Amino acid sequence: MALCISKFVIFSLLFTSTILDSASSRTFARSLFPQELGLNKEKLSHLHFYLHDVVSGRNPTAVLVAEAKTTNTSATGFGAIVVIDDPLTEGPEASSKIVGRAQGLYSSASLNEAGLLMVQNYVFTEGKYNGSTLSVLGRNAVFSSMREMPIVGGSRLFRFARGYAQARTHTVNPHTGDAVVEYN
Numbered sequence: 001m002a003l004c005i006s007k008f009v010i011f012s013l014l015f016t017s018t019i020l021d022s023a024s025s026r027t028f029a030r031s032l033f034p035q036e037l038g039l040n041k042e043k044l045s046h047l048h049f050y051l052h053d054v055v056s057g058r059n060p061t062a063v064l065v066a067e068a069k070t071t072n073t074s075a076t077g078f079g080a081i082v083v084i085d086d087p088l089t090e091g092p093e094a095s096s097k098i099v100g101r102a103q104g105l106y107s108s109a110s111l112n113e114a115g116l117l118m119v120q121n122y123v124f125t126e127g128k129y130n131g132s133t134l135s136v137l138g139r140n141a142v143f144s145s146m147r148e149m150p151i152v153g154g155s156r157l158f159r160f161a162r163g164y165a166q167a168r169t170h171t172v173n174p175h176t177g178d179a180v181v182e183y184n
Helices: 002-025
Strands: 049-053 062-066 081-089 098-108 115-124 133-141 147-155 163-172 179-183
Antiparallel strands (some): 098 115
């Protein structure tokens, strides 16, 4: 029995030592150098496209998915949440060449004015930007002539992106709610 206990103790010590050795070889964080990630120097990009937010018809690209009990009685639609998969085009016409999609959501987040919380990824599908994304998170005061929202990140060609997106309403149909927004 003493032999079994000592074998168990030796095995336990070896097992514990192995765990400690493998735990010490792992690291929680390490330093990275920009060159390791292909970031030799920063580049500036200026994109110009149109977002088509279609809430009406048989194939809407923006759909109301949630609302508060008081949303319909609120002057601003406060509490409404809309999920989108809006086309991004080169020109303002619906028939213009599609260069990507705006995917995410917006929510009416103001009691006193039409102010939206925007949480969106602009997923590009054209040219050298194909497969790259930009992420926008910010406030959109929709009745302002020009709105500015922060770009908080991106992927592929836009990895580590930062900056801003400027939006202007190009057209809005008061009967349907469909809108075309210019991003510059």
